[in-house]
Amino acid sequence: MATTSSIRSSIVTFAVFCLFVGFQYKQGVLDHAVKQLPPVPKDVSVLQFNFAEPYVLSRALMLWLQTFDSQSGKIIQYDELNYKDIINWLTVVRTLHPNSQYPLLTAIHLFTETKDKDKVRQMIRFVEDSFHANPDQFWRWQANAIILSKHRLNDIEYALKLAKDLNAKTKTSKVAQWARDMEFLILEDMGEFEASALLIKSMLDSGTITEARELRFLTNKLKEIKRK
Amino acid sequence: MVGLIIKYTIIEAYKKHFFTLLLSAFITCIVLGYYAKSISIIEGSETFNYFYNAAMRLTAVFLLAWYCIITQAQQIEKARLQMQMALPISRTWFCVGSLSAYYVIALFIALLSSLPFVFAIDVDGLAWFFSFYLELCIVVSMAYVLSLLFKQATIAISIFTLIYIFSRNAAEFTRHADAVLGTESQLFETVSLWIIKLTALLVPKLENYANSLVLESGLEIEQYLTLITETSLYVVLLFLIAKIELHKKVL
Numbered sequence: 001m002a003t004t005s006s007i008r009s010s011i012v013t014f015a016v017f018c019l020f021v022g023f024q025y026k027q028g029v030l031d032h033a034v035k036q037l038p039p040v041p042k043d044v045s046v047l048q049f050n051f052a053e054p055y056v057l058s059r060a061l062m063l064w065l066q067t068f069d070s071q072s073g074k075i076i077q078y079d080e081l082n083y084k085d086i087i088n089w090l091t092v093v094r095t096l097h098p099n100s101q102y103p104l105l106t107a108i109h110l111f112t113e114t115k116d117k118d119k120v121r122q123m124i125r126f127v128e129d130s131f132h133a134n135p136d137q138f139w140r141w142q143a144n145a146i147i148l149s150k151h152r153l154n155d156i157e158y159a160l161k162l163a164k165d166l167n168a169k170t171k172t173s174k175v176a177q178w179a180r181d182m183e184f185l186i187l188e189d190m191g192e193f194e195a196s197a198l199l200i201k202s203m204l205d206s207g208t209i210t211e212a213r214e215l216r217f218l219t220n221k222l223k224e225i226k227r228k
Numbered sequence: 229m230v231g232l233i234i235k236y237t238i239i240e241a242y243k244k245h246f247f248t249l250l251l252s253a254f255i256t257c258i259v260l261g262y263y264a265k266s267i268s269i270i271e272g273s274e275t276f277n278y279f280y281n282a283a284m285r286l287t288a289v290f291l292l293a294w295y296c297i298i299t300q301a302q303q304i305e306k307a308r309l310q311m312q313m314a315l316p317i318s319r320t321w322f323c324v325g326s327l328s329a330y331y332v333i334a335l336f337i338a339l340l341s342s343l344p345f346v347f348a349i350d351v352d353g354l355a356w357f358f359s360f361y362l363e364l365c366i367v368v369s370m371a372y373v374l375s376l377l378f379k380q381a382t383i384a385i386s387i388f389t390l391i392y393i394f395s396r397n398a399a400e401f402t403r404h405a406d407a408v409l410g411t412e413s414q415l416f417e418t419v420s421l422w423i424i425k426l427t428a429l430l431v432p433k434l435e436n437y438a439n440s441l442v443l444e445s446g447l448e449i450e451q452y453l454t455l456i457t458e459t460s461l462y463v464v465l466l467f468l469i470a471k472i473e474l475h476k477k478v479l
Contacts, residue, residue: 048403051396052435055444056282059275063267105270 037085058096079114104141135169143179197225233325257283293371297384300375334364352446360438362459369466376473395434402428
């Protein structure tokens with residue numbers, strides 16, 4: 001037999017349950033609209049109040065950014081996000097931790113997973129800006145950007161510009177030879193055989209290449225281009 | 229006598245399950261670090277180091293400080309401090325003994341916290357351990373003094389938390405204050421900003437102690453010496469304040 005106190009407890013429990021459901025509804029649990037990234041704070045210096053742990057803050061922001069596609073039980077496409085905000089947040093992360101490879105890897109491999117070529121170009125420009133800020137640290141992402149602009153954007157002139165920047169701004173010893181080879185390979189694809197041959201010859205004459213396989217590759221390549 | 233104080237303080241900490249709590253916190257921080265590492269795409273070990281370092285540092289500091297404050301507040305409340313003052317030991321040595329006990333506990337915490345960095349590559353675990361231990365010494369001295377100054381544990385804990393948060397961001401507060409003072413500002417604003425600058429001058433620069441930057445780039449000899457000097461000055465100053473408070477309490 002239900003007593004007054006048990007009835008009262010049931011009513012209170014039901015009332016709290018209704019409050020909970022109402023609160024969840026207000027929070028937008030049933031809302032299927034895509035949540036956009038919040039904009040970067042107007043006064044970015046507020047992020048400097050990070051308890052002297054800028055690296056931790058940068059990594060936390062990066063993990064938050066990369067998992068932003070997982071929202072309230074649904075997975076969204078990166079296409080649906082505002083790429084200007086993504087780039088602003090990546091810039092903040094890079095400012096907090098200048099030597100981290102994380103923002104550039106996500107820029108070049110994660111946020112370029114979109115059919116929108118304009119968005120891919122925005123990410124490549126972000127990588128290019130980061131490369132110019134620290135060429136020796138970020139040359140490999142510049143190399144990835146060259147591949148993307150050539151094969152995804154089909155913009156061979158832009159790919160050549162990126163390849164020229166890579167060779168011009170980095171020290172020979174810090175960059176892998178396969179990355180340096182991209183410039184003459186792109187010139188060859190463009191039909192600029194003379195320019196390509198000159199580049200290979202200058203590489204061989206510089207004496208900086210010591211690996212036998214690389215020397216063999218460049219020599220054979222030079223002969224092949226001369227035949228063309 | 230000092231040895232006895234140290235021994236019984238550590239036994240008390242053990243009986244109050246402080247070390248069990250510390251071990252649980254340590255395991256939680258390791259798990260947090262590994263979770264962050266598992267969801268990061270690149271630089272996994274760095275991610276673990278950063279998250280573990282931040283979590284363990286905050287946890288250890290607050291656990292030790294709050295334990296010190298609560299224990300001292302209980303001793304004052306239950307008149308046990310007055311009983312201990314009646315023992316044939318000078319105030320100075322009593323203070324030395326009490327603080328030394330907490331420094332021994334701090335050493336244990338620093339050693340335990342540094343374990344994950346022992347086998348890590350590209351991190352200067354020794355520099356981190358050293359600077360973390362010095363930070364814990366300052367923190368526990370501050371907590372001890374606050375517990376003697378304010379008999380209520382809640383007030384002491386709140387003030388400690390505020391001072392610690394300020395100390396970790398002192399450079400940023402000062403920079404912000406300098407930037408605003410250069411412009412036209414109202415009297416109230418100017419006074420507040422000068423108070424911030426003065427406080428930044430008085431508090432220890434805890435941002436220079438164990439953090440991710442120390443872990444990655446280590447410390448130079450000059451930095452070691454600066455940390456030792458700063459820590460010694462603060463610890464001696466706080467010890468003298470504690471001694472004065474203990475004398476007042478007897479009276």
